[in-house]
Amino acid sequence: MTLPEKMKKFELVRPGYVRFSESNLPKMGPDDVLIKVDYAGLCRTMVTLVDGGADVRYPITLGDEVAGTVVDSGENVHSGRGMVDWLEGDAVIVPPTWAKCIDLDNDGNVYHIDREKSCVACLEDDNARCKSQYSLAHNVQGSFAEYMVVHRKAVFGYDRDKLEPDKACIIGDMLGTSYNAVFNVAKIQKGQNVAIIGSGGQGMGAIANCKLAGADKIVAVDIDDSKLAAAREIGATSTINSKTVKKASDAIKKELNYNVHAVIDCIGVPETIRTGYDAVSTRGILTLVGFLKEDVSLPLYETMAKGKKIDGVWSGQLQDYRKVIGAAEDGKYNFDAMIGTVFDFEQTGKAINALRANKVFRKAVIRVNKDLPVTRENRFS
Ligand SMILES: [Zn+2]
Numbered sequence: 001m002t003l004p005e006k007m008k009k010f011e012l013v014r015p016g017y018v019r020f021s022e023s024n025l026p027k028m029g030p031d032d033v034l035i036k037v038d039y040a041g042l043c044r045t046m047v048t049l050v051d052g053g054a055d056v057r058y059p060i061t062l063g064d065e066v067a068g069t070v071v072d073s074g075e076n077v078h079s080g081r082g083m084v085d086w087l088e089g090d091a092v093i094v095p096p097t098w099a100k101c102i103d104l105d106n107d108g109n110v111y112h113i114d115r116e117k118s119c120v121a122c123l124e125d126d127n128a129r130c131k132s133q134y135s136l137a138h139n140v141q142g143s144f145a146e147y148m149v150v151h152r153k154a155v156f157g158y159d160r161d162k163l164e165p166d167k168a169c170i171i172g173d174m175l176g177t178s179y180n181a182v183f184n185v186a187k188i189q190k191g192q193n194v195a196i197i198g199s200g201g202q203g204m205g206a207i208a209n210c211k212l213a214g215a216d217k218i219v220a221v222d223i224d225d226s227k228l229a230a231a232r233e234i235g236a237t238s239t240i241n242s243k244t245v246k247k248a249s250d251a252i253k254k255e256l257n258y259n260v261h262a263v264i265d266c267i268g269v270p271e272t273i274r275t276g277y278d279a280v281s282t283r284g285i286l287t288l289v290g291f292l293k294e295d296v297s298l299p300l301y302e303t304m305a306k307g308k309k310i311d312g313v314w315s316g317q318l319q320d321y322r323k324v325i326g327a328a329e330d331g332k333y334n335f336d337a338m339i340g341t342v343f344d345f346e347q348t349g350k351a352i353n354a355l356r357a358n359k360v361f362r363k364a365v366i367r368v369n370k371d372l373p374v375t376r377e378n379r380f381s
């Protein structure tokens with residue numbers, strides 16, 4: 001394939017200052033894969049980064065979700081040493097983070113490069129919390145670019161005949177992170193009751209994954225009725241508009257017959273965290289998803305007296321991505337209900353501002369590769 005010499009990317013130069021810039025295509029190392037970006041997903045973390053809410057390696061290309069096409073790869077990628085093999089033209093997605101300690105074999109199974117040197121998290125199969133983590137749009141250039149370079153172990157294939165790229169681009173963070181929250185942290189089992197606070201990107205993902213896990217009652221909590229309508233289409237069995245009730249935690253308990261196995265909070269402000277902690281039943285778990293900044297005060301007495309647990313996630317486990325992609329290809333997620341506004345690549349700055357102002361409909365995606373047909377009507381103008 002003949003590649004252009006230059007590409008466009010959308011980068012954060014310093015907090016509050018973003019720009020499009022032109023550069024050479026990124027250079028590959030021997031273990032890297034060069035990906036042409038088809039679609040990128042937009043999540044709230046990008047708003048946080050633009051607003052200076054996290055330390056990143058400036059200047060950094062934003063974007064932590066992607067569906068793309070492999071266009072080239074480094075010399076070790078096809079070495080036949082039990083590493084995942086990528087060929088030109090393969091359709092792929094990338095998780096937002098990946099661990100240094102581990103690698104994947106050709107079947108996608110995780111193995112330790114050197115157990116002696118693995119961090120504690122990776123040894124416990126919790127590589128989403130690796131001590132030496134690579135993270136898109138933080139210390140690795142992100143997906144708001146025409147091309148990106150990613151280590152081969154952070155590349156997962158999908159079947160283009162079963163899944164279009166405008167859907168696949170939300171697997172990396174939205175579905176992969178919430179899969180980790182639902183299956184590994186909250187450990188939702190068939191027949192359990194769960195409340196999801198927030199029906200934005202991660203909230204929609206958590207609802208979809210709770211449905212996949214076979215949860216019995218799934219109650220979605222938000223202050224926006226249009227988001228609650230999306231929640232119902234995706235799998236919520238009931239909804240609570242928390243603006244219309246006296247105390248949201250009481251409303252959750254009542255709705256779930258005082259049997260609340262888990263609350264998954266996808267908002268991350270003191271008020272919603274307190275609501276979630278108050279609502280979970282004895283031995284239940286409050287799971288925090290996303291990017292938390294503020295300190296929270298909680299009556300931890302209940303953790304001793306009732307065994308209420310608190311845990312959280314901010315990305316997915318590499319060993320789960322094949323399962324998430326498989327579920328997506330098998331039609332287990334209602335993508336048409338999840339995906340909302342479609343932005344063109346030139347509108348990336350507008351997209352971030354629209355998300356900050358809550359003017360994005362459901363999950364926003366960015367069409368980076370303009371050669372792809374426009375498949376959705378709700379385009380931003
Ligand atoms: Zn994200």
Ligand SMILES: [Zn+2]
Pocket residue numbers: 099100101102118119120121122123127129130131132
């Ligand atoms: Zn590690």
